[in-house]
Amino acid sequence: MLNEAEYEFHHHAPEFIKAGGTTAQLEALSNFESSPGETALFSSAERAVMRLTLEVTRTVKVSDRTFGEARTALPDDQSMVELVGVIATYNMVSRFLVALGIEPEPAR
Numbered sequence: 001m002l003n004e005a006e007y008e009f010h011h012h013a014p015e016f017i018k019a020g021g022t023t024a025q026l027e028a029l030s031n032f033e034s035s036p037g038e039t040a041l042f043s044s045a046e047r048a049v050m051r052l053t054l055e056v057t058r059t060v061k062v063s064d065r066t067f068g069e070a071r072t073a074l075p076d077d078q079s080m081v082e083l084v085g086v087i088a089t090y091n092m093v094s095r096f097l098v099a100l101g102i103e104p105e106p107a108r
Contacts, residue, residue: 001032002057005094010104045073049083056087 002011013026025042028035035042036050047101055062074080 001030002054003091003094003098005097007097007102007104008090008094048073052083053087056084058093 009030009071016026016029017023024040028038028041032050034055036047036054039047042050048066051066052062052070055066070083071077071080074083
């Protein structure tokens with residue numbers, strides 16, 4: 001949503017629900033920039049990951065505070081490296097989709 005890649009959201013939303021996410025969380029994620037403030041919908045660890053995602057996506061550099069919060073939310077350094085890798089990869093994918101004008105397929 002941060003990069004306006006509707007195609008990704010369209011295809012990942014059902015998987016999010018299947019994995020245990022709620023429709024209220026999904027709705028909040030559609031306005032991702034305000035999602036980290038949703039204390040009733042997301043755990044502190046989830047909010048830390050969302051703040052990390054916001055900073056990596058918007059400014060690339062991550063503040064010490066955000067990095068520390070995310071690192072505390074994860075079990076080890078390897079998880080932190082993998083999370084940053086996933087965020088960076090999906091930034092690439094979303095920018096690729098947006099640049100090529102890839103939109104969700106029409107409903108059948």
